[in-house]
Every structure is written in structure tokens, then in C-alpha cells.
Amino acid sequence: xxxxxxxxxxxxxxxxxxxxxxxxxxxxxxxxxxxxxxxxxxxxxxxxxxxxxxxxxxxxxxxxxxxxxxxxxxxxxxxxxxxxxxxxxxxxxxxxxxxxxxxxxxxxxxxxxxxxxxxxxxxxxxxxxxxxxxxxxxxxxxxxxxxxxxxxxxxxxxxxxxxxxxxxxxxxxxxxxxxxxxxxxxxxxxxxxxxxxxxxxxxxxxxxxxxxxxxxxxxxxxxxxxxxxxxxxxxxxxxxxxxxxxxxxxxxxxxxxxxxxxxxxxxxxxxxxxxxxxxxxxxxxxxxxxxxxxxxxxxxxxxxxxxxxxxxxxxxxxxxxxxxxxxxxxxxxxxxxxxx
Amino acid sequence: xxxxxxxxxxxxxxxxxxxxxxxxxxxxxxxxxxxxxxxxxxxxxxxxxxxxxxxxxxxxxxxxxxxxxxxxxxxxxxxxxxxxxxxxxxxxxxxxxxxxxxxxxxxxxxxxxxxxxxxxxxxxxxxxxxxxxxxxxxxxxxxxxxxxxxxxxxxxxxxxxxxxxxxxxxxxxxxxxxxxxxxxxxxxxxxxxxxxxxxxxxxxxxxxxxxxxxxxxxxxxxxxxxxxxxxxxxxxxxxxxxxxxxxxxxxxxxxxxxxxxxxxxxxxxxxxxxxxxxxxxxxxxxxxxxxxxxxxxxxxxxxxxxxxxxxxxxxxxxxxxxxxxxxxxxxxxxxxxxxxxxxxxxxxxxxxxxxxxxxxxxxxxxxxxxxxxxxxxxxxxxxxxx
Ligand SMILES: Cc1ncc(C[n+]2csc(CCOP(=O)(O)OP(=O)(O)O)c2C)c(N)n1
Ligand code: SF4
Ligand SMILES: [Mg+2]
Numbered sequence: 001x002x003x004x005x006x007x008x009x010x011x012x013x014x015x016x017x018x019x020x021x022x023x024x025x026x027x028x029x030x031x032x033x034x035x036x037x038x039x040x041x042x043x044x045x046x047x048x049x050x051x052x053x054x055x056x057x058x059x060x061x062x063x064x065x066x067x068x069x070x071x072x073x074x075x076x077x078x079x080x081x082x083x084x085x086x087x088x089x090x091x092x093x094x095x096x097x098x099x100x101x102x103x104x105x106x107x108x109x110x111x112x113x114x115x116x117x118x119x120x121x122x123x124x125x126x127x128x129x130x131x132x133x134x135x136x137x138x139x140x141x142x143x144x145x146x147x148x149x150x151x152x153x154x155x156x157x158x159x160x161x162x163x164x165x166x167x168x169x170x171x172x173x174x175x176x177x178x179x180x181x182x183x184x185x186x187x188x189x190x191x192x193x194x195x196x197x198x199x200x201x202x203x204x205x206x207x208x209x210x211x212x213x214x215x216x217x218x219x220x221x222x223x224x225x226x227x228x229x230x231x232x233x234x235x236x237x238x239x240x241x242x243x244x245x246x247x248x249x250x251x252x253x254x255x256x257x258x259x260x261x262x263x264x265x266x267x268x269x270x271x272x273x274x275x276x277x278x279x280x281x282x283x284x285x286x287x288x289x290x291x292x293x294x295x296x297x298x299x300x301x302x303x304x305x306x307x308x309x310x311x312x313x314x315x316x317x318x319x320x321x322x323x324x325x326x327x328x329x330x331x332x333x334x335x336x337x338x339x340x
Numbered sequence: 341x342x343x344x345x346x347x348x349x350x351x352x353x354x355x356x357x358x359x360x361x362x363x364x365x366x367x368x369x370x371x372x373x374x375x376x377x378x379x380x381x382x383x384x385x386x387x388x389x390x391x392x393x394x395x396x397x398x399x400x401x402x403x404x405x406x407x408x409x410x411x412x413x414x415x416x417x418x419x420x421x422x423x424x425x426x427x428x429x430x431x432x433x434x435x436x437x438x439x440x441x442x443x444x445x446x447x448x449x450x451x452x453x454x455x456x457x458x459x460x461x462x463x464x465x466x467x468x469x470x471x472x473x474x475x476x477x478x479x480x481x482x483x484x485x486x487x488x489x490x491x492x493x494x495x496x497x498x499x500x501x502x503x504x505x506x507x508x509x510x511x512x513x514x515x516x517x518x519x520x521x522x523x524x525x526x527x528x529x530x531x532x533x534x535x536x537x538x539x540x541x542x543x544x545x546x547x548x549x550x551x552x553x554x555x556x557x558x559x560x561x562x563x564x565x566x567x568x569x570x571x572x573x574x575x576x577x578x579x580x581x582x583x584x585x586x587x588x589x590x591x592x593x594x595x596x597x598x599x600x601x602x603x604x605x606x607x608x609x610x611x612x613x614x615x616x617x618x619x620x621x622x623x624x625x626x627x628x629x630x631x632x633x634x635x636x637x638x639x640x641x642x643x644x645x646x647x648x649x650x651x652x653x654x655x656x657x658x659x660x661x662x663x664x665x666x667x668x669x670x671x672x673x674x675x676x677x678x679x680x681x682x683x684x685x686x687x688x689x690x691x692x693x694x695x696x697x698x699x700x701x702x703x704x705x706x707x708x709x710x711x712x713x714x715x716x717x718x719x720x721x722x723x724x725x726x
Pocket of ligand 1: 065066067068069084107108109110111112135137139140141142143148
């Protein structure tokens, strides 16, 4: 891993960050370059966690490898920094072992769509109940700025020194086709809207995907002579066009061209866990080990008005809310207890 | 020690093949999560699990590949499940990077490899034992692993339970190195009463949130675990890390971590190793074998004894960690080791290393697709004895 990184001056360590309650301030200074876009995306995400009111102890965050992959190490939640491309299957295992968890994958474009591309499309197809945050900086930042499947047009990277030429992934289109329940895209300077999308994604049932277009100041901006990270952040913002519900076939991104942003997909499909329960319930009936629970959950769903049961939970960082993890919030039978 | 849950244990006498027996072993051990990808000759293990688990309590998911399978079980272990994945050669190769992740994150998990002939796609439906070194060294970097080699469907059952117990005790991936013959061989398998099956419980931290350090250890060098959602809000990473789980890029922290990852197993080799010896007291020649090959070796040894040769049998139920001290001591008293294996010479290298010239080491290789002819082993015994 090439690390030509600048760290923040020591004096900043003494400042108290308003999001300190969810940051591992004992790990500062962080490794990100000055004016890198990952930081603003993370700030929006943390704000969204607070807005979602999901209890902190119920959230797990999983990252792959990359500059963005370091996010897991800075967030004060149960956090797992795994291997390159494998955050999604790790998250899938976490979720299936403890259904009560809200599992978030936070990783880079290369991690998620190149080496981890197979997992990305299958998790969307399954409508696995996880949220995926993809920081798309159009490049492999951590390894020194090589081309990614997202590198647009003829951008210069260290492995496309004469300009890229492979067609790039249009991630919203890919995720829509695979079956994601929620797909949105913003740039890292759409702070308010990005935060809103993160909040929605966190509360959305099923597979939710938020793409955050962010500058890599040190490698992408510099090599393509696009100014500082701030300049590029502003450029992305100013060249974006908000089109909620846009046809995802038309939202691909060219080199230094317009960026269509917005909430593209917000639909309800049964999740993997729901289908798994349904199918086993239908074929095995009361022999299915979650039988009692499935009935109870269905009754609860009938009775409840709002679709998001998380809204009324309190977000009390100190309270010991995670102790019965895996037992489905208490309404379990003995079998589920052994599954914990 | 906890006892098995009667709801998971199919107590009684059954007629099962090794793959199915392995599934039952996992269920008896309390395995409640398998992620897998179909591959001959291992698929029956997950097929049976998929059929059984909805009524027993747990989850099966067929993943998109073996990389996803191994990684999903690691995630599930950190989510609180007892986990296993199952594969054969090509899938085993795909799993390697994340077996290293399992070792690095000290994640209790069981990996079953029903070995077939290789390399590459090789002999999908026919036997091999050529993944033995890969089991030990397949992922990059220094780490230790535990690997067991059953010789019968009955042992596929009992050693799978043992694999879960070792995984919990040492917080490490443990491999069950089945082979196509055992996997597809049907024999009587006796499954005992649940309350006679001892299970090692997960080492959970008793520290309150705020005080838990994911990789802090005491004298036994094995850290306690906390699952996601228990309020600790801990961090763990595949990078070299300190006790707190935070990444530290330094030779000092690397030294401390890697030594501990290896030593927690190395230093317990004598305790971990299971082997079966027969007639070693006055033996001049020892036939050392594991898995299916030990059954063939037994026939040859019996024949040799009938001819009056001083030959003993040594069977490794644990292939990794390798019983170094034991082989060293044995090499002082015997003339030769005869090592039949269905590969072109893998575990024999360990025997040779430990014998260190004090006893002769004779490899009897077989490239796979079939087992040895006992006559070949007998001939080798005769030559070694003369
Ligand atoms: C199996 C494997 N292959 C390659 C690498 C090297 N590697 C580390 S991060 C990375 C790319 C990261 O790019 P991206 O996911 O876009 O994250 P960014 O750094 O841009 O945030 C690569 C290729 C690795 N760690 N593991
Ligand atoms: S993505 Fe680019 S700017 Fe950001 S930390 Fe990595 S190298 Fe630096
Ligand atoms: Mg990137």
C-alpha cells in the first residue's frame, strides 16, 4: 500500500468534534489526505445514524480495504475491517447470525464493484437486509491511483497513463437491475441530501445502496490537473443535476461531465430473511424452528401502522440494549435462543 | 463443558456416508450457520444441512462462490453463530485469503475439505490427499492451523464435533480434511445421546462495555470474544493490530501478534494432537498414515505381521499441528517410517524433517483417483525391514 498521505496537524487533535460520540477520537489523526471527500461523506453518515434513531449498539459497520475501507476503524460502533472486496459477504453473515443488527457496509468503488462485484450483485439480488455505502472517487486511492471499473472516460490514472478507455460501470443501473430496494447517488458536497438518503437507506428494509461521488484529491485530482480536492468537490456539486426517479439507464458518468444525482430507486421487495422464513413456514409449518416467531411477526406487522419499527427505539449510547443479541428482541422461542 | 442440545442430535445407529455424518457432527456440535457453494464430492454435507437446519434452528445460505462462503461464516461467527463451510480443492483454493482473515481475527470456524484429485479441476469424483500442505500453508503470512483427518464416516461425525471444540478453545479456523473415499463411503455411524457429547463453549468476555479489549490475552494467549450488538462497540481489523484491535504498522506489534497467533497453537501441540498407535513398542518399521490411506495401510501391516515382520502403525487424526516431538522421539527407536499418501509427497516432508536422519523415511506416493494397493505398502515394509 502506497501511502503518500498528509496527516492533520497535531493541534487539531485537541479540538472536540461534534460527532465525537460516534468517532474513535483516540485514533486521530486519520490517514486521509487534506480535502479528500471521504471525510464529508462519513460526517453525513454519522449524522444519519443519529437521525435514524437506531440504537448504536444495534449497528455494525463492515469495510473492505481501501482509503474508504478505513472508515470502519474510525467509527465507534462494532466495526469490522475485513479483506479487499469481501465486506458484503462478511456483513451477510453478521446479519444472518443476528437479525436485529442493522449492518452497514462502507467501502470504496473498487472494493465494491471490482474485486467485490460478484458479492455486490448477489446481495442486491437477494435483497439482503444491509445498507451499502459506496464512496466513488473513480479510482483506487489506497494503492496509489490506479484505474477502477468506475474510472470515467479518458481520465488519467497510474495504470492508464495515456488516458482510460474501458467503459465504466453505471452503479445505479447495475444495482437497479439486480434488485436493490433503494438506490441513491449524491456528491460529497450535497451534505443535506446525502444525509437524508443515508437516513432513508438505514431505515429501509432490504438492500439499500448509496453512491457518494467524492474527490480523491491526491491522486485523481492531481493527476488529471483538476485543482484541489475542494475545487473538485465543488465541480462535482456544480455539475450535478438532481433528478429523483431518473431512468437509471441514463445516469452514467463521463469524465468531468454532468453527474445525475437523486434518489433513483425506492421500492419494496421481500428480503432474503423474509423469503427464507416464508418458504420454510409454507413447507414445514410448525416444524420450522421460527414458526412461533414468524406468526408473531406477521401479527405485529398487521397491527403496526408505520413500516419502520426502529423509529420509536431510543438511541441511548450508554444503555445495555445489545445483551440479548440474536434473540430477536425477546420474542423468541428456545430454538432461536440457541441460534444466538 | 456444555452438553449438546438433544434437539440437534440424531441419537441412534445410522447407515451414513462420511459427508452426511460430517453434517450430523456439525449439528451435534451446535452449528447453526453454514454458507457454502456446491462442489463434488462435498456437496452432500451442505445438502443435508439445508434439509435439516430449518427444523433444528439455524440458517443455511448458498453463496455466490467459496470466497463469499468463507467470509460469510466469519461474519456469522462474529454475529454469534457457530459456523462451518464445506468445499473441495478448487473451492479450498478460493477460500485461502479469508482463511487467513479467520486466523488473523481469531475467529472460531470449521472448514471441511472433502479432498479430490488435483491440481485444478483434476478428478472431481475421485479421491486425493494432496491438499494437506495447502491446509497448513495455503494463506499468506505466518499462522498456525488445526486440521483433522477422519478415516471413517464414524470419525467424520466425531472429528467434526472435535473440530468445533478446538475452534472454540483456540479461537482459530479448524479444518476437517475428509477425502472423497470417506465422504462417499457408507458405514454404520453411532450417534450418542446428546448429554454424553461435550461441547466447548465460546470464550466470551465478561468485561463490561468500555473495558473490553478484543485481543487482550492472559497466559494461555487466547483472547475472549464479544459478538456484534452486545454493547462493546469494538473494532477489529485484518491489519496488524494491538490488543485494542486497532491497526499498528510496526515491527514490534507485528512480532507480538504473529508470535502469539502461532504460539497459541504450537505451544499446545501435545494437547491438540490425536493419534492412534498400534504395535509400536517393538516395531522396526512404522507405517504412518492418515485418512482413507490408513485403512489400506492397516491391511498391509496385518499381512506384514503375519509374515513375522516387526511393523507398527501410526495414524494421525490430527495432521496439523504436526506431532513433531512425538515423531522425533519415535525416530530414535525405529529403523524406518513408511509413509503412503495420495499425493506426490506432502506430509512425508514433515516426517522426514522430524526424523532428521535418525530413521529412514520412505514415501509411497499415489497421484490420486484410487487408493494404494496394499501389496505396494507390504513390499515397502519388507524392504524397509530387511
Ligand atoms: C486481494 C487484494 N488485492 C489487492 C489489494 C490492494 N488494494 C488495496 S485497496 C485497493 C483498491 C481500493 O480502491 P477503492 O475500493 O476504490 O478504495 P479507495 O482507496 O479509492 O477509497 C487495492 C487494489 C488488496 N488489499 N487485496
Ligand atoms: S482517496 Fe485519495 S485523497 Fe482520499 S485519502 Fe485516499 S489517496 Fe488521499
Ligand atoms: Mg476508490
